[in-house]
Amino acid sequence: MFISEKYNLLQAKLTWHPFEKFTFFVAFLLGSLLTQNILTPFLIVAGISAFFLSHGLSLKALLEIAALPMSFMLVAVVSIICIISRESFEAIYIIQISDYYIGFSQLSLDKGIFIIGKAMGAMFAFYFLILTSPIDEIEYLLRKMKVPDLLIELFVLSFRFITILLLFSRQCYLSQKKRMAYRSFSSSIRSLGMLVSSVLVKSLVHADFSQQALLNRGYRGEMKFIDAHGSFVLKRLILPIIGMIGLIMLGQFKL
Amino acid sequence: MSYLELENISFEYPNQTLALNQISLSVEKGEKLAVVGENGSGKSSLFLCLCGIHYAQTGRYIVDGEEQRCKRKDRNKLFRKVGYVFQDPEVQLFASTVEKDISFGAINAGMKGKDLEACMDEVMEMTQTHELKKNPPHQLSYGQKKRVAIAGVLACKPEVLLLDEPFAWLDNQQKKNTIQILDELHQQNKTIIISTHDINFVYEWANKLVVMKEGRILAKGHPHELLEDEALLEQAGLEMPLILQLSKKLNLESRPETMEAFLKD
Ligand SMILES: Nc1ncnc2c1ncn2[C@@H]1O[C@H](COP(=O)(O)OP(=O)(O)OP(=O)(O)O)[C@@H](O)[C@H]1O
Numbered sequence A: 001m002f003i004s005e006k007y008n009l010l011q012a013k014l015t016w017h018p019f020e021k022f023t024f025f026v027a028f029l030l031g032s033l034l035t036q037n038i039l040t041p042f043l044i045v046a047g048i049s050a051f052f053l054s055h056g057l058s059l060k061a062l063l064e065i066a067a068l069p070m071s072f073m074l075v076a077v078v079s080i081i082c083i084i085s086r087e088s089f090e091a092i093y094i095i096q097i098s099d100y101y102i103g104f105s106q107l108s109l110d111k112g113i114f115i116i117g118k119a120m121g122a123m124f125a126f127y128f129l130i131l132t133s134p135i136d137e138i139e140y141l142l143r144k145m146k147v148p149d150l151l152i153e154l155f156v157l158s159f160r161f162i163t164i165l166l167l168f169s170r171q172c173y174l175s176q177k178k179r180m181a182y183r184s185f186s187s188s189i190r191s192l193g194m195l196v197s198s199v200l201v202k203s204l205v206h207a208d209f210s211q212q213a214l215l216n217r218g219y220r221g222e223m224k225f226i227d228a229h230g231s232f233v234l235k236r237l238i239l240p241i242i243g244m245i246g247l248i249m250l251g252q253f254k255l
Numbered sequence B: 001m002s003y004l005e006l007e008n009i010s011f012e013y014p015n016q017t018l019a020l021n022q023i024s025l026s027v028e029k030g031e032k033l034a035v036v037g038e039n040g041s042g043k044s045s046l047f048l049c050l051c052g053i054h055y056a057q058t059g060r061y062i063v064d065g066e067e068q069r070c071k072r073k074d075r076n077k078l079f080r081k082v083g084y085v086f087q088d089p090e091v092q093l094f095a096s097t098v099e100k101d102i103s104f105g106a107i108n109a110g111m112k113g114k115d116l117e118a119c120m121d122e123v124m125e126m127t128q129t130h131e132l133k134k135n136p137p138h139q140l141s142y143g144q145k146k147r148v149a150i151a152g153v154l155a156c157k158p159e160v161l162l163l164d165e166p167f168a169w170l171d172n173q174q175k176k177n178t179i180q181i182l183d184e185l186h187q188q189n190k191t192i193i194i195s196t197h198d199i200n201f202v203y204e205w206a207n208k209l210v211v212m213k214e215g216r217i218l219a220k221g222h223p224h225e226l227l228e229d230e231a232l233l234e235q236a237g238l239e240m241p242l243i244l245q246l247s248k249k250l251n252l253e254s255r256p257e258t259m260e261a262f263l264k265d
């Protein structure tokens, strides 16, 4: 399932207004992207982790979500850290393979760590938003930010469809598996093909019915819902905005 | 004239299955109508025609004195009057929370502000969905989804409510709650049309019964009379309600109306 569902214990507990969460998110994001030093992203990651832990996320789950972007981040960073050259250079570690020198220097190492730090900071900012805001609040934010209605409706409907299709494909997969469809390679391929085609047909039929159901409830090309997020108190923006300015300022120091 | 009037309606799916064959039926306001028949006999197709999602190729359909033609305007008006609760609640729920989903129909029906809140409250009270209102639909159990689906249609305030197998997959308590909702609606003089396979429920609840087979109406009338007709039951593939079977076996003179009354005697 989605990461926001898997760890949604935070959602139940946070009763802040969506805008407040969003401003915090922007503060963390800008703080980590505009930084010149490694300290700010480190503070952001540590702060968000402490926040998660204090709101009931287990350490294991925290490490799990932190490790999620790690794999592709490491691949990218290795290519920055490693220096391959024909001439020897001043390095912390270097080996020579025939004509080439491979290794990393202080400078490249610093750069690599800096980039990892920045990316982790931004990633955690996203986690902060996703884990604290249910889909409904994200929809609210999009609406308030005047994103075109068409896109928002697309977003809402796709999310709903994806959940249904995931559920359906999982059940379908299990029922195939229980009937020994995935025992050999050739039958696995065949079963997978059947799974995909049945999911496709199902989604078409489902879309058809859904549209009928929408029409029956008076849908005429416009989706409006009740607005359940009370009005917003501007005072509550002060803290995140101070945080934002503080983080950006802190990021400007070269350590 | 009756509230809903069908005259010789025939409906064929694009793949040439004749799902409804010369159906004539009239439904009064405030009636409790049950439609029974074996699988594939055309119950769902009939409902889809009644609420204006499908249009019959031949025949006339009159609602509240107005003949329905395949026009957009007609259709939108019809949707206001006839609400349809799908057999599968999954196709009906689409918004990101239960509350939003229920509000959708009410807002489309033109409600705002206080009216909207009052309507939402009433509907959620009736269907007991208050505590679910912040949940996203995919985190609900089947019975809960079903309740939300009913609430979503009730919020549009239709005069006629069509329910396609409302008890399928519900536990006993949920079934009782659903029946309670139906009774409440009946008291508000709404017309309720149900398709079901639960013949005992039909015997106790309905005041009009339609028996279908292969797209035709085999018989219509009061369930107490129709369900005693063994030849008809045989032909439609139905079973006799338990009460009738028992009172026949016991050679009772009277026919008790409900199981409760039967057990009391
Ligand atoms: N979308 C469709 N396209 C083509 N044929 C269909 C479609 N839906 C239903 N049919 C056919 O129309 C006939 C009537 O189906 P319908 O769904 O109305 O039956 P039903 O009485 O509701 O059955 P059940 O008790 O199983 O719900 C069936 O023969 C069915 O195969």
Ligand SMILES: [Mg+2]
Pocket (backbone or CB within 6 Å): B043, B044, B045, B087, B164
């Ligand atoms: Mg059906």
